[in-house]
Amino acid sequence: MNIKNINTKSYFLGLFLFLVGLSLFLLGADLPIFIKVLYLLATLLSGYHVMYEGFVNTVSDTKARKKFSPNIHLLMSLAAVGAILIGKFSEAALLILIFAGAHFLEEYAEGKSKREITKLLEMNPDNARIVRSDGSIEEVSVDTVQVGDTLQVQNGAQIPIDGTILSGIASIDESAINGESIPREKTTGDNVFAGTINGNDAFTMTATKTSDQTVFSKILSLVDQSQNNLSKTATKIKKIEPIYVTSVLILFPLVMLSGAAAFGWSFSTSLYRGIVFLISASPCALAASAVPATLSAISNLAKNGVLFKGGSYLSNLADLRAVAFDKTGTLTKGKPEVTDFILTNDVDKNELINIITSIERQTNHPLASAIVNHFPEAKPFDLEVETKIGTGVFGEVGSDEYLIAKPKAFNNVDQELSEAQIRLASEGKTVVFVAKNDEVVALLALMDTPNSAAQNAINYLNHEGIETVMITGDSKQTGEAIGHNLGIKKVITEVLPEDKVQVVNELKSKSLMTGMVGDGVNDAPALVNADIGVAMGDGTDVAIDVADVVLMKNDLNKFVTSHRVSKRLNKIVWQNIAFSMLVVSLLVVLNFFGLTDIGIGVVAHEGSTLLVILNGLRLLRG
Known part of the structure; x- marks a missing residue:
């Protein structure tokens, strides 16, 4: 059994003991010592790992950074110990249970397990x-x-x-x-x-x-x-945690001394008020400011086809300043389609379509299925077909011979078709000619076209002032044609996987929070190297394994939705932080005037915590 499972079972055992003790108290059982023992056991069982992280991690972090680096677990532990020292066992247990529960939820949301690359x-x-x-x-x-x-x-x-x-x-x-x-x-x-x-x-x-x-x-x-070099992006609360905890620890003895000097408190009163201050300043609501909101947002997005592998990725999504896109299968459908079909005037269109589909049905030409699919109303028939790699596909219909091949296979081409071929090729399209008895009578242009959601996503990102970059292994003509049509700011073509990583690193070197969106094996290094890697759900297993976010059904509209939810999440988190700190400040002030005690402090904290959680749960809607 691993440590995480032991901690989880221990937490729920502690919760059970707390509820037993609380029930006995509410029922008026005359068992004060037994109830206190239950509360004490609940505190220890539910919070021993919190206390361990509080004391041990503070020592190790301080040694590593050569600077006092307390964490929020330390402050919570001291608050619980303080409550126990003055005989408030139930409050100590309640504080630990709430904080430890939030701690488990945050670990679950962050998803600490390494992504597998075995596939x-x-x-x-x-x-x-x-x-x-x-x-x-x-x-x-x-x-x-x-x-x-x-x-x-x-x-x-x-x-x-x-x-x-x-x-x-x-x-x-x-x-x-x-x-x-x-x-x-x-x-x-x-x-x-x-x-x-x-x-x-x-x-x-x-x-x-x-x-x-x-x-x-x-x-x-x-x-x-x-x-192996992935680093966990800190949440907003984690960033202010050392400052907050250090400030409270510094103020703790000052509260005791100032109370004695300014208000004439006795030593016992100063100690009591100091512990009340420590409990009042304990970050119950602060700890709940981000986790419930983040879980709500993640749950909401999961229902809408977006899977995040950690809360920090969702939180950081709002800070994106640049996004690099793979082309094939991400911005485009991933399969070529016929975009143009042009014939000379002296050809029967329906007859030629029937012949073309009859030939392509029997060939393994890379574009054959795209051509066949483009003419669903065609009436194909059986005929002899011969494929010559490097030349094209031949088919005989009666005494006529037909050839479907790339333009380089032909010398004499009708001027109209020749001009059309040059124009279509400049648009990044693949062109094939259809010849009847060595005379070119038609052309087909094919291209991997943008998917329906790509344009909306690029427009949104451009409107948000986020730099858009497309990196692809395609030719310059094809890549720039797609990029221009979509309005992408920068297009980089003819790249290999290590070049994609270099592009991502260059964006990151400009101090830009950088995202990478892709779907293939070749995108995996760049997806991992980006601050936030986004994989298309219909892509390869490898891309999905290493990415931080997965968009199901290859829908980039989900990416837009995720960015909007991320911005809303950060707004709610900062609302919660401001509110929780306001409550702490109010309780601290009231403590100096003797207008609060541990009971009031706990009730105020749990009430503010409940409001903070409810505010976060608003993200479940919409």
Whole structure:
């Protein structure tokens, strides 16, 4: 059984004993000693870990910082001890129970457990097929591959190491590295990366790096490094805690001395008033200022599809001054769609659509499904299809031959289509031509288009004065076209994962609270390195594991909602802090004039605590 479970069970046992003692007291049982023992046991069982943190952590923090660094647990412990010393066992137990309960809730909200990266590690290539000098092929551990070794990559297999293609042509899914949604066609001399997935054609390659130098291994090391260097962002109350506690401890003896000097208190009265001051200044309401409000906000957002892995992330979200976005699957739908279909005048549109969909249904071309899905009313039929990687897809209909291919496969193109191709390409779109008997008769333009919520989110952030940045592995044309359409302030294209981390670090170096929003394995290092990492719920498990916030259903409107709730949360927390400190100040003043005692102090504290909690619970609405 771990320490946390022991502390929790001990707390509830203490709560039970307190309720038993309180019940006996209310029923008028003539068992004063027994009831006091129950209260004392309740205080010790429920608060021993609070007292431990109060005294032991104060000593260790003071040694580490070489400066007196008390915490709020110390003040609470001293208040409870003071109440016990003057015989107020029930008040001591009540104070400890409330504070310890809030302490457990805060630990639960913060979520101290480390995020796992085992799924990312499992994606690291293990084996490689090495081609020996005699032409034989042997499967070996990827760790044994050396620079210059010749490797065979089978169709559908994961590329084991960074290198260059030696022979063959392949269509490679590089989304794990650069986030690019459209597979890239590569041939002899082109670079390939470990962790990416080969298409349907085998090829041979030459290793240019060892396994510990690959781009994918850099992703692993960056995530691991950032994971081990995560620091818990302090809540607003934590930031003022040492100042508050130190001030109260300094004032404690001064209250006793000033009371004796100014009001003629006797030693016993001074001691009593000093302890009343300590209890009056104890931070019951202050401790409840943030936790219930934060839990309410987290619960509200969870119901609306936003999961936070700690209260501090929600609190800090309102302070964001810059947000970096991945493109594919975050700002865009993650899949290409047909955006333009242009034909020459002498072509039967319906007939051509039927032919195009008939051809694309039988091919593994990366854009085939997007084209087929764009024409749901088409009437496809069976025909012979031949795919030639590097050229295009051929299909014969009667005596006519049709070719669907990229523009580079054609020399003579109608001027109207040629001009349209140049214009569409400048907008970042992928263009394919359709030719009938070597004459280009139509073009199709495809693009990974922005999702419906992206525009609203960017508009909101720009209105809030938050810098927006898009970082993507896409080409300059494609990336800037998307960024311009969305109104993003800065677009950085053709980047690898380590470049994304660098962008985040540059934003942080300007003293900007920086967020990163992404969905892929390639986003994981940047998500961890950002002050607040936000993962899209439909993204990879790795991105979700390492992020601080998860937006379900890839809805960036949830990000806008979260930011608004965060601002409201911080407003309510500061309202609670101001109110709780006002109550403390009033009780302290009344204590000097002898108008309060421990009973009044406890009632006032618990009443203010209740109001503070209710104020925080308002965040459950809306």
